[in-house]
Amino acid sequence: KQEVTQIPAALSVPEGENLVLNCSFTDSAIYNLQWFRQDPGKGLTSLLLIQSSQREQTSGRLNASLDKSSGRSTLYIAASQPGDSATYLCAVMDTGGFKTIFGAGTRLFVKA
Amino acid sequence: EAGVTQSPTHLIKTRGQQVTLRCSPISGHTSVYWYQQALGLGLQFLLWYDEGEERNRGNFPPRFSGRQFPNYSSELNVNALELEDSALYLCASSSLRGVSYEQYFGPGTRLTVT
Numbered sequence: 124k125q126e127v128t129q130i131p132a133a134l135s136v137p138e139g140e141n142l143v144l145n146c147s148f149t150d151s152a153i154y155n156l157q158w159f160r161q162d163p164g165k166g167l168t169s170l171l172l173i174q175s176s177q178r179e180q181t182s183g184r185l186n187a188s189l190d191k192s193s194g195r196s197t198l199y200i201a202a203s204q205p206g207d208s209a210t211y212l213c214a215v216m217d218t219g220g221f222k223t224i225f226g227a228g229t230r231l232f233v234k235a
Numbered sequence: 236e237a238g239v240t241q242s243p244t245h246l247i248k249t250r251g252q253q254v255t256l257r258c259s260p261i262s263g264h265t266s267v268y269w270y271q272q273a274l275g276l277g278l279q280f281l282l283w284y285d286e287g288e289e290r291n292r293g294n295f296p297p298r299f300s301g302r303q304f305p306n307y308s309s310e311l312n313v314n315a316l317e318l319e320d321s322a323l324y325l326c327a328s329s330s331l332r333g334v335s336y337e338q339y340f341g342p343g344t345r346l347t348v349t
Contacts, residue, residue, distance in 0.1 A: 223280055
């Protein structure tokens with residue numbers, strides 16, 4: 124059974140700092156891994172998607188990596204800004220029925 | 236291009252009642268996924284529809300059901316509402332053409348059961 128874990132659960136950093144969010148999963152049989160951002164009470168915004176054959180994806184100040192063999196992904200945020208404050212969710216889509224399993228999220232607070 | 240839309244935005248129901256939530260996918264997407272986000276429980280996979288058929292469901296009782304219409308829009312029905320059904324219900328859509336299967340989410344429906 125696929126399980127997704129995100130560490131840390133919460134993070135508070137000063138503006139301008141570079142930071143890394145971690146995601147681990149137990150079953151490497153995945154189609155993709157997707158990072159999302161969720162603002163309080165809102166839906167999810169897709170940040171980056173890494174297909175199972177890829178190692179990393181970049182978009183602006185964000186870089187996500189995937190190591191399928193070790194069951195790990197990281198989301199790197201460069202030069203953090205107060206507007207980055209949100210909950211970041213990692214999700215894997217497994218190959219056994221397109222079921223998507225989410226981690227519990229990392230709640231990020233960037234102080235001005 | 237319009238994103239995933241959901242209706243209604245908010246809903247208040249009483250225990251034992253029934254509710255129907257609606258989702259319209261992005262144009263060209265044939266797959267619709269439903270998720271429940273209850274307080275303190277994270278996002279839980281509910282149902283997956285593709286080409287009008289239910290393809291997979293999560294660990295939810297049969298009173299959670301739905302359907303997908305020929306235009307690929309979808310409904311989620313919840314019967315015999317219980318207090319713990321109070322949650323944000325999120326819908327996502329994707330295309331199964333290509334290889335990415337990237338999911339795009341709607342804004343959600345907030346259901347409160349009293």
